Amino acid sequence: MAMFGKAKEQYEFVKKAREIQKKLKSEIVEVEKGDVKVKMNGEMKVQSVEILTEQVDDIGALEKDIKDAMDSATDQTQKIAANMMKEITGGMGGGLPF
Secondary structure, three states: OHHHHHHHHHHHHHHHHHHHHHHHHHOEEEEEEOOEEEEEEOOOOEEEEEEOOOOOOOHHHHHHHHHHHHHHHHHHHHHHHHHHHHHHHOOOOOOOOO
């Protein structure tokens, strides 16, 4: 009977993790850095990249703005995912097998 209980717990855990994964698709983070705006969903997939200026005077600065915006959006989506996962792990931490 103990094995059945563990299997049921594991099933429930996986079920909740999949629900969170679905929620992450609908979470959108929008970040502006310099002349760049990036939108990314909670699965860390870029939805759009927008250049906010008509004229680019410094390609190096624009490239840095793109990198910084992507890094910031990724950081924000990771925090959202971590907070959602705390709901099912109870704050235990650790990696998940998916």
